Amino acid sequence: MVPRGRTLSRPAGVGGAADDYLCDSWRLSVETNNAGPFRSFPTTCIPYVKKYFSGDWYFSDSEVVAGDSLYFAASVPIEGDGKDIWIFDVDETLLSNIPYYAAHGYGSETFNETSFDEWVELGKAPALPASLKLYGQLLELGFQMILLTGRGESQRNVTEKNLLSVGYSSWERLILRQSDDHGKKAVVYKSERRAALEAEGFRIHGNSGDQWSDLLGWATSTRSFKLPNPMYYIP
């Protein structure tokens, strides 16, 4: 007789311990986009997320993504006509708002746009080290850099100053939301801008962002790279 209901066995003695992994499993679910839209992470995982950002874990994850990106970038033939581009998102990609979020429950608090905009206006966001290094390496390889952010046109000056102050320079364009982009989902706004870039003849080889809405949609890059961000979701 064929046994029914045979399943992969949990090792003896560890049954019931699955909750120990809940926050880790939840983070994987977010980073793979399995979770889909989420408003905030489980409050029981606040200490986990704090630990994630307070030690070397986040840096390590970011460095491995940058390594993946460079490995691919080095294989791209650069035509030399200035049309080979790499797209970077800004927040939690080139710049880090961890100093802000650390003071606001690492995203577990309801997002306060006024308060966050005040932080942005300070222009004090540090660079994410792995991205800063990658950015320089991509420039050396001959890529043109396109910065495509959900920040609004009114934040152009402070964003440029912030980027320059932490070591980013030589971008081809910094694209921000215009007034008629208000209310558009990020995935639509960013896809439209990428499509416009392609229509100009740019070849979008790589795209780096911490949100799936940076990477999905249409006019997508040859390869896209998801930077870690377990804190928040932008549709």
Added chain:
Amino acid sequence: MVPRGRTLSRPAGVGGAADDYLCDSWRLSVETNNAGPFRSFPTTCIPYVKKYFSGDWYFSDSEVVAGDSLYFAASVPIEGDGKDIWIFDVDETLLSNIPYYAAHGYGSETFNETSFDEWVELGKAPALPASLKLYGQLLELGFQMILLTGRGESQRNVTEKNLLSVGYSSWERLILRQSDDHGKKAVVYKSERRAALEAEGFRIHGNSGDQWSDLLGWATSTRSFKLPNPMYYIP
């Protein structure tokens, strides 16, 4: 004067510890598809992967993916015309080959097709518990189940027997590679089959697989769900 080169600070005292996270960061890179094609994982990470599969970690990750899937599935309006489908991959999705891989270095050894096929012919692969539960819940919700596997037509009988023996039943179709699919990339073979299903009028709401080649390509599902698999990559 604006400080140059300011970056997000590593907390004092933890500098240089990034290697502690290397295997974890590498796994995230694989699961997000940042890594792209990889042949085998770093040999230094063999103990990490063994730990991943030997305790509750893998079960927890799988259960959270199943939870994400069910949450979405419950929101899908079922038309009642038998055309609302959910696609499942087989290996490392419905069935688990962990007993085989545990005896072969968890994927760190070069893949031996003959040896693996002998394992498949035994028809002894256990069910992945989270998938078995999800499968039943999706049937209850009214989805038709399509099983789409990279296994060949010659393995139909043993695959059916194996699936039935561990508790899966009532699938609408089990689709296996035919002779003219030989040499096709999985992402092409699976996209072609999904497109054919759409041409028949099926609505592909969900798609569950452990490989990105199960989920990407064309004729993609409304939502796709990446099951964990740090062991191997199928293009």
